[in-house]
Amino acid sequence: MSEETIILKNTFPNFSNELIQEIETNSSFQYFKAGDVIMRTGQYIKSTILILKGQLKIYREGEDGEEFLMYYLQAGQACAISLICSTKDQKSQITAKVVEDVEAVTIPLALMDKWMMNHRSWYEFVIYTYRTRFEEVLEVIDNIAFRAMDERLEFYLKRHAKACGCKEINLSHQEIALELNTSREVVSRLLKKMEQRGLVQLHRNQIELKI
Numbered sequence: 720m721s722e723e724t725i726i727l728k729n730t731f732p733n734f735s736n737e738l739i740q741e742i743e744t745n746s747s748f749q750y751f752k753a754g755d756v757i758m759r760t761g762q763y764i765k766s767t768i769l770i771l772k773g774q775l776k777i778y779r780e781g782e783d784g785e786e787f788l789m790y791y792l793q794a795g796q797a798c799a800i801s802l803i804c805s806t807k808d809q810k811s812q813i814t815a816k817v818v819e820d821v822e823a824v825t826i827p828l829a830l831m832d833k834w835m836m837n838h839r840s841w842y843e844f845v846i847y848t849y850r851t852r853f854e855e856v857l858e859v860i861d862n863i864a865f866r867a868m869d870e871r872l873e874f875y876l877k878r879h880a881k882a883c884g885c886k887e888i889n890l891s892h893q894e895i896a897l898e899l900n901t902s903r904e905v906v907s908r909l910l911k912k913m914e915q916r917g918l919v920q921l922h923r924n925q926i927e928l929k930i
Contacts, residue, residue, distance in 0.1 A: 723748060727824070730771050730795050735840045742769075745830055751821040758801065758815035766825040767801045770794050773821030774882065778898070780814050788875070788898045789813065790855045791882035799852035802831070802845055819883070869909050871899060873918070873930075880928050888926040 727739050734742075751757055751773075758764070760780055775792040777800070792798060792815075800813050834841040862874050875895065879888050896906045910926065913919045920927040 726771055731769070731844070733840055733844065735838060738834070738838045738840050741830070741834070741838075742824060742826065746824045746826045749823055749825055751817045751823065753817050753820055755817045755821075756814060757817065757821075758798075758811055758813065760812060760814050761810050764801050764809070764811050765828050767797060767828075767831070769797050769824040769826065771822040771824060773817065773823075774819040775821060776816045776818050777813055778816070779812070781900075784897075785900050786898045787900065789859065790852060791818070791879075793882065797844070797848050799848045802848065868899070868901060868905060869912070872906065872909050873913070875899060876919070876926065876928055877930070886928045888928065889924060890926065891924050 721743070723743055724739060727734065727742060731739075748771075757768070757775070770792050772794050775798070777789045777792060777798060779787040779789060781787070798813075798815060800811070801815075835845065836842075862871055866874065872895070875898070876888060879890070880886055892906045892910065893903045896903045899906065910919060910921060914921050918928075918930050920929060
């Protein structure tokens, strides 16, 4: 059993042996460094990507460069939007940026329909991915529509901590402000209030979550 087979089986345990073999035969293993942008708004998607290790940030980009965070991707996951774009051969409406060094498998567009018909485990994975991301985006929309900025900030920090599996968030106040579409001054003021309440501890370019 090859090292690639072992990694795929461990990361995607619900994939059938036949599907694992097809992935190995027809796909390519790639590596991306933190900070790399691997998908840009407006480009045509010719493949979808399975994450084996690391973390990706999926977001929308405004005309003035502001960011709207949609969700994070970790090992064992795939981008639902890239799956949709692949089946429709459409331009991407999102940007994907590497947060932590990523090891991934890229799967050619031409295999999507075939695998949906021939591999039940792939079909179930795609449907699960659609449902999970839809629910996560709904949660983000609810957060924006119905919560005040202090609640949005707390939600954002908890979500980021959950995604990285850590309590230390290595982001500047400006980076957080950009993703929440507000000013750095507002973020700094609200973080100071959270620190006074014992919810966080502030360090230089790092926020330690206490909740």
